[in-house]
Amino acid sequence: MEFISRHLAAVDGIYWRGDHTFQAASRIRSADGRKDFAAVYSIMNEWSQIVGQWAVGDTSFDQYACGLSDVLKRYDELGFQPPEFMWVDNSRCVANQLLKAIPSLSKVLEDATHVLRRIFELIPDAHTSKGRRKLTRAEVDAKPQSYWRARCRHIIPQPEELVAGVEPVVAKYLPSICGINQDPLIMEEVRAAHERQVQLMQEGCLSDPLRVDAMYILVSAPDAMPPYIGIRGCSSLEGYHRHLNALLGGGNYSPELAGALIALFNYR
Structure with a gap:
């Protein structure tokens, strides 16, 4: 979908949050009814936009390592500033791998x-x-x-x-x-x-x-609520997971249909 590629060409961000969601992935099945994926791994930026997303067979780093490489290649081609910090829920397991795969990261933090x-x-x-x-x-x-x-x-x-x-x-x-x-x-x-x-x-x-002043971004007029959003942690990504699970509300979606629906949802 060309318009999705154009959309992603405008999505950057230097503060990343990464997390798995499992419910949506359980509804993606192949033609013979087999569940091919254990989770959907999403990376969100400080503006609550999806930077990268992949259906994965398990929660290991290797499952989304190639996807990370593609995102970094896109950043480089478009002249985006590379990510500086990333929040995850399992830093003990993946911090070393993330730091090696993303040289620009100063630190991998725990949500x-x-x-x-x-x-x-x-x-x-x-x-x-x-x-x-x-x-x-x-x-x-x-x-x-x-x-x-x-x-x-x-x-x-x-x-x-x-x-x-x-x-x-x-x-x-x-x-x-x-x-x-x-x-x-x-x-x-x-x-x-x-x-x-x-x-x-x-x-x-x-x-x-x-x-402290760098941990929050002004997003609206002073009289609006909330005037600031925090860049810390995966809370906004957790909220996104609920929408993703509701999006795939039925029992069976082919990988192609699920991917198209998720891409359209992220775009909109």
Whole structure:
């Protein structure tokens, strides 16, 4: 599709986010009904545009290495500035390979949303300390701005400060037990996951790589909401996954049809 090629010729970006989604890929089947792909791997830029995307057989780097090479070739041919930072959900597994494949990268960083989710998913849903009532819209509006300034994450600080802030939180909830079965909140699995996360923090894989003012982009007029978007992490890519899964809402799509639908969706 020529217009898709023309569209991609206008898509660059120096801050990348990469992540897999699995639900959409499960609906792509060959003529004999076989599932040929395990996931769809997407790379999004700081403007929430898809830079590159591939259906892959597994989550290994080799599955999308050739695609990365093609994207970098396009960047070079069009004179685009190459990527400087990339956020992923598995930096321990792919950081070295990405740094080798993309020489312009200064660092491969760990997405904070996935880090938090790993801990959350290890805690049983039935644990009484896990449940937390969501605030209603009226309750949100009633909170003073100082409340949100104190609690909303504007920056992720440097390793020493980050670890020093996280450890007291874990220590605070260490004694927490379930009101139903007396199970601890910080189980051995949670403790082990936390220790792995701390290692990532100490290596600087979660800290913001740029100054605060460089971590946000002005996208609208001052009176509009939101006036800024953050370049950090994969949150916008996670939101895109929901749209991608809804796009392939049926049970069976040929690889050709799925590819065409996804390309049209990205274009629009």
